[in-house]
Structures are given as structure tokens and as C-alpha cells.
Amino acid sequence: MKKQKLIIFDTTLRDGEQSPGASMTRDEKLRVAKALEKLRVDVIEAGFAVSSPGDFASVKAIAETIKDSTVCSLARAKNQDIDSAAEALKGASSGRIHTFIATSPIHMKYKLQMNPDQVFEQAVSAVKYARNLIDDVEFSLEDASRSDFDFMCRVIEGVIGAGAKTINLPDTVGYGFPEEYANTIGRLIESIPNSDKAIFSVHCHNDLGLAVSNSLAAVMKGARQIECTINGLGERAGNAALEEVVMAVRTRKDIFPVETRIETIHITSTSRLVSSITGFPVQPNKAIVGANAFAHESGIHQDGVLKFRETYEIMSAQDVGLQTNKIVLGKLSGRAAFAARLEELGTHFESKTEMNEAFAKFKDLADKKREIYDEDLQALVSEVQLDESNGDQITLEALEVISKTGRPPSATLTLKYKGESYDSSSEGDGPVDAAFKAIEKLAKSDTELKLYSVNAVTAGTDSQGEVTVRLEKGGRIVNGQGADTDVLVASVRAYLHALNLIQNPDRLHPQLDGI
Numbered sequence: 001m002k003k004q005k006l007i008i009f010d011t012t013l014r015d016g017e018q019s020p021g022a023s024m025t026r027d028e029k030l031r032v033a034k035a036l037e038k039l040r041v042d043v044i045e046a047g048f049a050v051s052s053p054g055d056f057a058s059v060k061a062i063a064e065t066i067k068d069s070t071v072c073s074l075a076r077a078k079n080q081d082i083d084s085a086a087e088a089l090k091g092a093s094s095g096r097i098h099t100f101i102a103t104s105p106i107h108m109k110y111k112l113q114m115n116p117d118q119v120f121e122q123a124v125s126a127v128k129y130a131r132n133l134i135d136d137v138e139f140s141l142e143d144a145s146r147s148d149f150d151f152m153c154r155v156i157e158g159v160i161g162a163g164a165k166t167i168n169l170p171d172t173v174g175y176g177f178p179e180e181y182a183n184t185i186g187r188l189i190e191s192i193p194n195s196d197k198a199i200f201s202v203h204c205h206n207d208l209g210l211a212v213s214n215s216l217a218a219v220m221k222g223a224r225q226i227e228c229t230i231n232g233l234g235e236r237a238g239n240a241a242l243e244e245v246v247m248a249v250r251t252r253k254d255i256f257p258v259e260t261r262i263e264t265i266h267i268t269s270t271s272r273l274v275s276s277i278t279g280f281p282v283q284p285n286k287a288i289v290g291a292n293a294f295a296h297e298s299g300i301h302q303d304g305v306l307k308f309r310e311t312y313e314i315m316s317a318q319d320v321g322l323q324t325n326k327i328v329l330g331k332l333s334g335r336a337a338f339a340a341r342l343e344e345l346g347t348h349f350e351s352k353t354e355m356n357e358a359f360a361k362f363k364d365l366a367d368k369k370r371e372i373y374d375e376d377l378q379a380l381v382s383e384v385q386l387d388e389s390n391g392d393q394i395t396l397e398a399l400e401v402i403s404k405t406g407r408p409p410s411a412t413l414t415l416k417y418k419g420e421s422y423d424s425s426s427e428g429d430g431p432v433d434a435a436f437k438a439i440e441k442l443a444k445s446d447t448e449l450k451l452y453s454v455n456a457v458t459a460g461t462d463s464q465g466e467v468t469v470r471l472e473k474g475g476r477i478v479n480g481q482g483a484d485t486d487v488l489v490a491s492v493r494a495y496l497h498a499l500n501l502i503q504n505p506d507r508l509h510p511q512l513d514g515i
């Protein structure tokens with residue numbers, strides 16, 4: 001039987017960015033968008049254009065760059081939001097406005113303070129307004145899984161009549177249960193007279209760990225678009241993980257009536273890119289992209305896999321682009337080999353200067369580390385691109401740390417800020433603490449350190465340490481990252497990256513004010 005198309009709508013750059021601390025700069029978002037295009041995602045939700053000038057600029061840059069995926073902006077059911085989304089999407093080869101309003105009794109009463117008739121009117125008029133500006137309009141009934149069935153039928157029929165081509169039914173608070181959620185979607189499709197004029201879509205949050213199950217169950221009842229994120233990033237417990245949805249549909253071809261156009265071999269590199277840009281590490285036992293997802297520990301399993309892979313593996317590591325611990329480059333590798341491998345990993349340099357800087361760092365790393373793996377290259381490129389995108393902000397010039405048994409560790413460092421160099425030193429409870437205190441003597445940032453974590457990029461004591469530092473100031477949370485074979489240097493870079501990020505202005509949050 002011919003399979004139907006399942007549209008993969010990626011919202012890593014919008015809902016994913018709503019994970020506390022996951023905010024990305026315009027250049028970082030552009031890098032992720034290019035990786036998503038290479039992965040052959042159908043729709044990239046690039047941001048929420050009206051929420052901040054930074055988000056507007058990101059949506060615009062992505063719309064002007066991406067050719068093979070539809071680029072989408074979120075907009076509340078407000079003319080001002082829709083105008084801003086349409087303006088940001090002007091340069092897109094294929095653009096979509098995704099407008100929404102909440103339809104559950106609890107959201108309408110307490111958040112919107114509107115009655116159902118007002119919500120209905122607002123929904124229909126927003127879709128009409130958007131359709132005058134763009135052809136492709138998606139409408140979401142926020143908190144659909146807690147909305148009244150008959151009211152949803154009324155709203156959906158109205159917005160399809162007004163020109164919405166996709167109807168999205170978010171499980172906004174992760175409350176849905178697979179059978180119940182899927183049956184509701186099936187019944188909506190059956191009951192609404194003009195339902196054949198739109199694609200039905202799902203958008204599930206993972207508060208009860210059911211986001212992927214709910215999404216896939218809905219596909220069995222007629223949903224033909226899944227909204228998801230790389231690594232399951234997203235508001236609170238996150239959204240359905242793209243890699244899990246895609247690999248489930250591919251692995252269980254025998255039961256799913258649909259197929260996607262995703263190039264699964266780019267899954268691992270995209271996952272690593274998103275993790276290193278956002279500073280959200282992937283848990284080792286995470287399905288598909290966790291470090292242990294294809295590792296067999298037990299002797300019985302290893303023996304079985306060696307005799308016949310399918311005894312314990314339902315998909316192959318190669319299918320998701322995982323080539324663990326493959327030595328790719330070394331000290332004698334030239335610029336062409338370096339550039340070619342990065343191209344394969346989906347990395348593009350914006351300028352010759354960036355490429356030269358990355359190559360210089362690679363040579364530097366190859367002096368300290370004999371074998372360079374893909375993971376090393378990705379960490380190194382992230383470092384270079386962070387530096388590039390942060391322009392004239394605070395950077396590290398020099399660092400000396402003294403750590404002796406029986407004596408408190410001390411750190412002396414030089415930082416550069418807007419062309420000037422500043423020295424500082426401090427003792428601390430450990431070498432990292434001493435370095436952070438020395439930075440704070442200069443920065444006086446008034447931030448609170450929420451998380452400090454180190455992850456070895458590869459095996460071996462010469463591995464680069466990839467450090468994440470999470471800082472909070474006035475309720476705003478940011479994650480900074482740094483990577484180096486010297487963990488102290490990586491730590492200082494991560495701290496400075498977080499300090500630089502915390503300066504960025506606040507964005508408006510789509511769910512705080514639904515209308």
C-alpha cells in the first residue's frame with residue numbers, strides 16, 4: 001500500500017528555545033536551521049517574530065537563507081503579531097504563519113478573560129487576516145487536550161472556512177493519554193464537515209513522558225503533521241523528540257501508514273549541534289541519540305550482535321549517522337581534509353576568517369591530542385562560532401591557575417572587553433571556583449550560578465572537556481558553553497559565554513499572554 005506523507009514540523013528554534021536557558025543567537029539559529037534543512041525537515045518554525053527584535057532578525061535571516069524547507073513564524077491571534085510574522089517571512093521561498101489562541105475553559109476564563117464566542121471570533125478573524133498576507137496559514141487551538149470537543153469542532157470548522165490549511169491540536173500541558181488524545185483527533189476529523197480541506201497536526205509536551213507516544217497514536221487516527229524538536233528540547237519537560245518520532249515510523253514501517261522525507265543519517269550530527277549550542281547535554285540513555293543508544297554492555301548481547309546484528313538491534317547506528325570513535329583527522333591532516341570532514345558533518349562557515357580561525361584551532365588541538373574525532377571537531381567549531389557571534393563581548397586573554405595540596409587554589413586572569421584588557425585574581429574553594437571569583441571581581445554581574453557541568457567530548461584523558469555554565473539573573477536563565485583540552489580554560493570560556501548571553505534583552509513569551 002502506498003504510504004502517505006507525514007510532515008515533520010520542527011520547532012527547536014521556537015518551542016525548543018523556550019527551555020529555560022536554551023536561548024540562541026541569530027547566528028546560532030541560522031546554523032541549526034541549515035542543519036534542519038539538510039536533515040530535510042518539512043517545516044522549520046524559526047521563531048516568534050514579534051517577541052523581540054532578535055527573534056524577528058532570526059526569522060528573517062532563516063527565511064532568506066533556507067530553500068528546501070518551509071519557514072514558519074509563530075504569531076498570537078493578533079494583527080500586530082501576524083504583521084510582524086509576515087514581514088519577517090517576506091524573503092522566504094516558502095513561508096508559513098502559525099497563529100494560535102487557547103480554547104480550553106481554564107485558559108479562556110483565567111488567562112484570556114474572554115468568553116468562547118469572543119475566542120471564536122478572534123480565531124477566525126486572525127486566520128482571515130493572515131491569509132491576506134500569506135498563502136500557508138496554520139492555526140493552533142492552544143491547550144486542545146483540555147478543550148471541549150464541540151467547541152473545538154466549531155472553531156476548527158470556522159478557521160478552515162477562513163483559509164487555515166493546517167489545524168494543530170497541542171497537548172500544551174502534556175496531559176493527554178495516547179488512546180484518548182488520538183481518538184479525539186480521529187473524531188474531530190470525522191465530525192468536522194470541511195476537515196478534508198486541512199492537514200491535522202499534533203504538538204505534544206512531555207510532562208508525563210508521553211509526548212512521542214501521543215504523537216504517534218494520533219498518526220494512527222489521521223494526523224499527518226507532527227511538531228517536534230531535536231533532542232526533545234522544549235518548554236518544561238520538552239516536546240516530542242524528532243529523532244524518536246522519525247525512527248519509530250521508519251523502524252515500524254509494518255504498522256505505520258506514513259513515511260517521512262527525513263535523511264536520518266544527519267540525525268546524530270544535528271543532535272550534537274543543538275546540544276552544544278544550547279548547552280543542554282543529551283542523557284546517555286536517551287533513545288536514538290544518547291551515547292549508550294547503540295552500546296551493548298552485557299556479554300550475552302555483545303555475543304548475539306557479533307553473530308547476527310538483528311538479535312539485539314532494531315535499527316543500525318549508521319542509519320542515524322553514528323560512527324562512534326572514528327578517527328577522522330590528525331596532526332598531518334591538511335585544510336582540504338579538515339574542510340571536507342566538516343562539510344560532511346553539516347558545518348558551514350560564514351566567512352574565510354571563521355574557517356581560518358577554526359583551522360588554526362584544529363592545528364592547536366592536534367598538537368595536544370593525537371587523534372581527532374568528529375565530536376572534537378564539532379566542539380571546536382562551536383567554540384569558533386560562539387566567538388564570532390559574540391563579537392566585541394568579554395573574552396579570555398590569559399589564565400593561570402595554581403593548585404597545590406594544602407594551599408587554597410588561586411586563579412589569575414586577563415579578560416578583554418571592548419578592546420581593553422583587565423587583570424584580576426582570586427583564591428577559591430577549588431580552581432574553577434577561584435577562576436569564577438576572579439571573573440566576578442571584574443564583571444560584578446549579580447548573577448547566580450545554577451549549574452556547572454563538565455562532559456568529556458571523547459574517551460581518554462586527553463579528551464576535550466565541554467563545560468556548561470547556567471547563570472540566572474532576575475528570573476532570566478542562560479547557558480554558556482566552552483570546550484578545550486584544558487578543563488579550566490573551557491570553564492572560564494563557558495562562564496564568559498553565559499555572561500555575554502545574559503546581556504541580551506528579554507523575549508516575549510508566547511504562552512504568557514495568549515491574546
Ligand code: KIV
Nearest residue numbers: 100140142143170172
Ligand atoms: O504548546 C503549545 O500549545 C504551543 C502553541 C503555541 C502551539 O507551543
Ligand code: ZN
Nearest residue numbers: 015172203235
Ligand atoms: Zn508547545
